Structures are given as C-alpha cells and as structure tokens.
Amino acid sequence: MASMYFLSLGLLFCCINRGSGLRCWTCNDARSEKQCIARGQSEKCRGQAMSCQTEIRYHEGAGSIPFITKRCKQTDACENNRGQNPGAAAGPTQCNSGVQNSVCRCCCRGFHCNRRDFWCSENKGTGPTPKKCKVLNAPENGSKQCKFRTLEGDIGTRCTFSCEAGYHLNGNSESVCRRGARGTKPKFNNDPPDCEEMPEITAGGDNPEDLHDCDDAPAEPENGGRSCLRNSAGVSCRYFCGDRESLVGDGIVTCTRKGGWDGPTPECKPRCSKLQENFRNGNRVCDGEDNVGSTCEYSCNPGFEMIGSATSKCVQRGKKAIWSPRAPTCTTSLPLVASCEDLGTLEHGEILCDGETNKIGTICEISCVDRGFALRPSNHTEIECLANGWSAEKPCCSRLCPPFAQVDVVIIMDSSSSVRKQGWGKMLSFVKEVIGSFTVSDASARFSVFRFNSKVDVDSQILFGAFPNNKTNLLHAVEEIPYNGRGTYIGRALTHARDTVLKTDNRENIKDMVWVLTDGISKDEVAKVSTDLRDFGAEVFALGISHPKGKLSEEQLLSIGGDEEHVIITEDGINSLSGELVERVAESICDHSCI
Structure with a gap:
C-alpha cells in the first residue's frame, strides 16, 4: 500500500511546533521579487540560524537590475551584515539602491517574514524586535544628519552633528550605533555634542581686546588631512583620514x-584588512567593523573542527593593524581524495565550472533553467571540490511546490457543536484555500475531505476518485459539506481514514497525508490508531484550534501527530484559519524532493 501522510488538522499554530525551528523564504540571484517568489522555496533553518535575511546586490554592468538572495542566517551575523549598510564603500555608503557594486542586507524573525517584502519588515513575524540604539537628539542651536538602512537607531546608524552660525561644536562631531557586549543593549559610541555660543563680532569690533586669532591650524594627522578656511575666532577645522585609517578623536576643532x-x-589609526564576506565551513560574529579594538568570534559547522583560536582582535602593530591571532580555519577529518566525483549533468538545469569538473579547487555554479523548477537545496548554488570531496551535495531541479506536489491528502474536519456555524464557514474557507494552493490532477496532488462529530458523515465525504482532475468541482463539493451534530470522536475519524478512505482509489507509491482539524478533546482513544497509521507509513499532523473555553489537550494532539513538528496550535482560535497558516500547511504538504 502507498506510504501514508496523515495530517491531523487540529490547529495548533503558535505554541506547539516550538521545536520545528524557523522557516525562511530562500532564493538565489532572482532578478525581481516576483521571480524570487516564483523560483524560491521555503526552507527550515538549521542550527543557530534564527533570522531570515534578504540581500540585494547591484552588479557592475547590470544597471539598476537587483540580484535578490534570501536565506536563513545566524541572528548576530545577520544583524552585523545589516549594520554594515551605512558603511563606506563604492558609493556614499555600502548600501545604495540601484548603484552598481553596492549591496544591501536586512533581517527579520518570524515564519516566512522575508517572503513578500523587498525589504524586511521590522516587526514582522513572531520573533522579538531587533535591538536598537536609543535615538540621539540634535544639539540645541544645531542639527544632526544620520545614515541608516531601515530605521534610525539600527545597528550601524551613523550620525554627524553641526552648529548654527554663531555657535561652535563642543564634543564629538560623529556618533555610531554599535552592538553592545553580550547580554547588553547596543548604544551610540559618543554622546551628542553641545553647540556653544560664540562672541558676537560687530563691524567696529565691540571687544577687540577679547578677540584673538589662533596660531596656525594644528598639524595635519599622519595619513590624513584637514580643511580650514582661516584661523579667526569661531572658525573650525575639519579632519579626515585615508581609506585604510579611522579617525580617533574629535574630527572638528574650533x-x-x-x-x-x-x-x-586627532589621530588617524590604521584599520585591519577587510574580512571576507563568508567564513568557510563556519560562522563569524564581530562586534565592530575593521577598526582597532574590534573583536570577532568564530565557530565551525557540524562535522568540522576548528584549527586556531576562536577569537581574533584587530590590534595595532607599529603603523599597521592586523587581526591577532589570525582567523582560524574549519576542517574536516574525513579522508582526503585525489579528485571529486563527476557531477554529470543536471536535468532541467545547468552546471558551469571554472575548471575540470572533478579537479580539487574547481568551483561549480549550479542553477535551474527550465521554467517551473527550483534548486533543492536552494542554497547549493555553488559547490567546490575540496581535498575531502565536494563542499556540498549536488542539488537537483525540482518542480515548484506549491503548486506541484505528488501526494494524496486526507483532510478531516471537526463539526462538533463547539465549532458553531460561523466557525464552520471559516473552516471550509480555510480548507478551500489550502486545496486551491495546489494543482489537482492524477499526476499531481489529490484530496479527500470528510467531517466527523460523534460519527463520521459518509454521505458528504469526498473520496480521492471523486474529482481527480477537476479542482473547480472539488472546491464546490467542499463548500457543500453540511454542518451539524454533537460530540468529538477523533479516533473514529482516523480509523475511517485508515480503513476506508485510504483503501479507495488510493494511488500506489504516492505519499498519503491526513490533516485533522479540531477544537476539542476526543472522547475516544486516539493514540493507538495514530501509531498504527505512522507504523504503516503515514505522516499524521494535528492542527488544534484554540477555543475560548480552553478545550484542547496538547498531550492528545501530540499523540495524534507523534511529535511537536507534527502539531500546530492556533493562538487566535478560528480566526487564525487564513493567510500565514494557509502557507504553513501548504508548505507542510510540499515534499521538496526531486520530482
């Protein structure tokens, strides 16, 4: 018999699924947001990756066409990337929309929070709001100008201060929002300055004995320069440094x-060499950029061992700055190979290598070229032949899901009295939206839908063979399923799915899923039949709809689904059956295998 995937839709949306991890939308070098959605896919974040990142590059020669990449990212690393947006680079800042050779990055936390927005929403999703610096006020009788990526106060925000005519600056002319030490909030590295009033100078000179020109302007800093109009009272000199130095001290003297x-x-202190964007086979988190005093912490991916120190600091050595000790490397103890396995060809895609395809050091770029196919895994766009084999497994080009999925899905709906008629209408609409996300055909997905209360309603049930190639008629039949009855007997419903539905027009060698939607506690046994289904090859999901009276048993829903990854509980009861939850259920139905 076909392996069976049973989705018990007892809507447990928020509080269970704690252990399932974050899911982000992923795509690589999409030319538009629409293309990213069409060719991308949902991906479950692994390990310490708890943020979703959007990266937008503008390559030289490509004009204003964006190259959009979305991925899972370790939170500190993601925020560190985003903090570099205002940094100096090819243009006024590293991030310049539409400017060639620029790159912009942003982060968010929450299920698919980066899917539809060109830029990440600050408070989107269920995760905590990213930490920010407290916004600085402009000095009285002065002004400030700040550069930032999304909101003022983001890590990396850089503010400069100036005074109105007749006032001079007392304090630092620039302040940058820096990440705090572990466990502390980020803050600006300098307090805002004051603008102090200068003596009024009249044409005749009211107090000439009190006004004196300064000696020649202070010397220029080594590896830098200054700009002064003259050395009269009230006039300021501004200092600047070269590309590989940082200004230390007040940038303006009056x-x-x-x-x-x-x-x-002030002094111009050397800066350390700029770090590579990615740390191979591991992660890197830095508390600054490449200024003296910045520290970076390193970690290796599972299966790799660190050679060297886990911490490196930018320190000054004479007239230069270096990272000390040097950054570590992450290596594997797997046996070395003389060459890598031949990658062969890629169905529906292409493999472009910069050398012999199996020679150590060769880097191959992999992409899908046929419409309607996407790379799986989506982040394996580039792999390298290393001394111990390819840096990642060869991906494949799989049909986009949704809408394509080879699966037989059974949806079981609780129609007990606690659901009420209004809730029943929302449940039907939810089921129709889930089904509507997929192509319905003998070559793709098929659906069976029935309701239960104290008994199973066999008169209105929809079996797999009823509408195998007609989604319109299938959705109409779902709309016509009536609502009435009392009692909640989920065990009987699961038994009916096992013994009747999955034995009627069920396709061989095609996955079977059963989703159970319920807002109550079953009055009969659910554990044994759920275990039987899983032992038989079925995957069972429980979607629990929270109820104002609190009639849900988390323990029972876990018995149905088998583990937390197969249980979803809604926070907002029946009102949660829309939008994001539809996407989440559809994503669970998708297999993402190479089909």
Missing part, C-alpha cells in the same frame, strides 16, 4: 575667542 584651539589634533 578657534576660541581667546586665540586657542579647543582641542588637540
């Missing part, structure tokens, strides 16, 4: 009324 400069000459 000539006071007494003829002295109000601060020393």
Whole structure:
C-alpha cells in the first residue's frame, strides 16, 4: 500500500511546533521579487540560524537590475551584515539602491517574514524586535544628519552633528550605533555634542581686546588631512583620514575667542584588512567593523573542527593593524581524495565550472533553467571540490511546490457543536484555500475531505476518485459539506481514514497525508490508531484550534501527530484559519524532493 501522510488538522499554530525551528523564504540571484517568489522555496533553518535575511546586490554592468538572495542566517551575523549598510564603500555608503557594486542586507524573525517584502519588515513575524540604539537628539542651536538602512537607531546608524552660525561644536562631531557586549543593549559610541555660543563680532569690533586669532591650524594627522578656511575666532577645522585609517578623536576643532584651539589634533589609526564576506565551513560574529579594538568570534559547522583560536582582535602593530591571532580555519577529518566525483549533468538545469569538473579547487555554479523548477537545496548554488570531496551535495531541479506536489491528502474536519456555524464557514474557507494552493490532477496532488462529530458523515465525504482532475468541482463539493451534530470522536475519524478512505482509489507509491482539524478533546482513544497509521507509513499532523473555553489537550494532539513538528496550535482560535497558516500547511504538504 502507498506510504501514508496523515495530517491531523487540529490547529495548533503558535505554541506547539516550538521545536520545528524557523522557516525562511530562500532564493538565489532572482532578478525581481516576483521571480524570487516564483523560483524560491521555503526552507527550515538549521542550527543557530534564527533570522531570515534578504540581500540585494547591484552588479557592475547590470544597471539598476537587483540580484535578490534570501536565506536563513545566524541572528548576530545577520544583524552585523545589516549594520554594515551605512558603511563606506563604492558609493556614499555600502548600501545604495540601484548603484552598481553596492549591496544591501536586512533581517527579520518570524515564519516566512522575508517572503513578500523587498525589504524586511521590522516587526514582522513572531520573533522579538531587533535591538536598537536609543535615538540621539540634535544639539540645541544645531542639527544632526544620520545614515541608516531601515530605521534610525539600527545597528550601524551613523550620525554627524553641526552648529548654527554663531555657535561652535563642543564634543564629538560623529556618533555610531554599535552592538553592545553580550547580554547588553547596543548604544551610540559618543554622546551628542553641545553647540556653544560664540562672541558676537560687530563691524567696529565691540571687544577687540577679547578677540584673538589662533596660531596656525594644528598639524595635519599622519595619513590624513584637514580643511580650514582661516584661523579667526569661531572658525573650525575639519579632519579626515585615508581609506585604510579611522579617525580617533574629535574630527572638528574650533578657534576660541581667546586665540586657542579647543582641542588637540586627532589621530588617524590604521584599520585591519577587510574580512571576507563568508567564513568557510563556519560562522563569524564581530562586534565592530575593521577598526582597532574590534573583536570577532568564530565557530565551525557540524562535522568540522576548528584549527586556531576562536577569537581574533584587530590590534595595532607599529603603523599597521592586523587581526591577532589570525582567523582560524574549519576542517574536516574525513579522508582526503585525489579528485571529486563527476557531477554529470543536471536535468532541467545547468552546471558551469571554472575548471575540470572533478579537479580539487574547481568551483561549480549550479542553477535551474527550465521554467517551473527550483534548486533543492536552494542554497547549493555553488559547490567546490575540496581535498575531502565536494563542499556540498549536488542539488537537483525540482518542480515548484506549491503548486506541484505528488501526494494524496486526507483532510478531516471537526463539526462538533463547539465549532458553531460561523466557525464552520471559516473552516471550509480555510480548507478551500489550502486545496486551491495546489494543482489537482492524477499526476499531481489529490484530496479527500470528510467531517466527523460523534460519527463520521459518509454521505458528504469526498473520496480521492471523486474529482481527480477537476479542482473547480472539488472546491464546490467542499463548500457543500453540511454542518451539524454533537460530540468529538477523533479516533473514529482516523480509523475511517485508515480503513476506508485510504483503501479507495488510493494511488500506489504516492505519499498519503491526513490533516485533522479540531477544537476539542476526543472522547475516544486516539493514540493507538495514530501509531498504527505512522507504523504503516503515514505522516499524521494535528492542527488544534484554540477555543475560548480552553478545550484542547496538547498531550492528545501530540499523540495524534507523534511529535511537536507534527502539531500546530492556533493562538487566535478560528480566526487564525487564513493567510500565514494557509502557507504553513501548504508548505507542510510540499515534499521538496526531486520530482
């Protein structure tokens, strides 16, 4: 008999599924948001990846066409990437929409929070709001200008301050929002300055004895320069550094009324070499950019061992700055190979390598070229032949799901009195939306739907063979399923699915799923029949609809689904049966195998 996938739709949306992990939308180098959705896929984040990232690049020669990549990302690394958006680069900042050679990154947390937005929404999804710096106020009698990616106060926000005519700056002219030490909030590295009033100078000179020109402007910093109009009272000098140095100290000094400069000459300190964007076979989290004092912490992916120190700090050595100790490497203890296995060809796609396809050091780019197919796994767009084999398994090109899925799905709906007529209408609409997400045919997905209360309604049930190639008639038949009855006997419903539905027009060698939707506690035994179904090859999901009176048993729903990954519980009761939950259920139906 066909292996069976039973989805018990007893809607447990929020509080169970704790252990299933975050799911993000993933795509690689899509040319538009529409293409990203069409060619991308949902991916379950692994390990410490608890954020969804959107990356937008503008390549040289491609004009204003964006190259969009979406992926799972470790939270600290994602926020560190986003904090670099305002940093200096090819344009005014690293992130410049439509400017060639620029790259912009943003992060969010929550189920598919990066799927439909070109930029991540700050508060989208169920995860915590990203930490921010407290916004700085402009000085009185002055102004501020801040550069940031999404909102002022994001990590990496850079603010500069200036004073109105007749006032001079007392304090630092620039402040940057930096990530705090572990367990602390981020904060700006400098407090906002004050704008102090300068003496009024009249045409005749009211107090000429009190006004004095300064000596020559302070010396230029080594590896930097200054800009001064003159050395009269009230005039300021601005300092700057070269590309590989950072300004340390106040970037502006002013000539006071007494003829002295109000601060020393700042210094231009060397910066460490810029780190590669990705740390091979591991993760890197840094508390700054490449300034002296910045520290980076490294970790290796599962199966890899670290060679070297897990921490590296940017330190000054004479006139240079270096990372000390050097960044570690992540290696594997797997046996070495003389060459890698031949990749062969890729059905519905292409493999482009920069050398012999199985020679150590060769890098191959992999993509799907036929419409309606996407790469699985989606992040295996580039693999390298290493001394111990390919850096990742060869991907395949699979049909997009949804809408394509080779699966037989049984949907069981609770029609007991607690659901009520209004709730029943919402449940039917939800089921229709889930079915509507898929292609219904003998070559793709098929659906069987029936309701239960104290007994199974066989008169209105829809079996697999009823509408195998007609989604319109199938959806109409779902709409006509009546509502009445009392009692909640889920065990009887599961037994009917096992003994009748899955033995009627069930396709051989095609997965079977059964979703159970319920808002109550079953009055009969559910554990044994659920175990029997799983032992027989079925996958059972329980979707529990929270009820105002609290009549749901988490333990019973776990007995149906078998583990937390197969249980969903709604937070907002019957009102949760729409939108995001439809996507989540449809994603669970998808297999993402190479079909």
